[in-house]
Amino acid sequence: VASDAVDRTILDSLGAQDAQLLHQIDGALERIRLNKYGICIGCGKEIPQARLEALPYALMCINCASAEERKRR
Secondary structure, eight states, X not given: OHHHHHHHHHHHHHHHHHHHHHHHXXXXXXXXXXXXXXXXXXXXXXXXXXXXXXXXXXXXXXXXXXXXHHHHO
């Protein structure tokens, strides 16, 4: 019974992560449609190509993403 509960928790967690990733991808596709893909929502500058290749749904450049992360701590 405990093993089933753990398995269910893991599956629910993975499902939530997949749903979040799908939402981020949908957002990137919408930004492409609006010609806003690759533009940082923090500073308005272009997100470097290398970052977009590593994280195609990135909303922010490294500097803005790092600053945002520091705020959350």
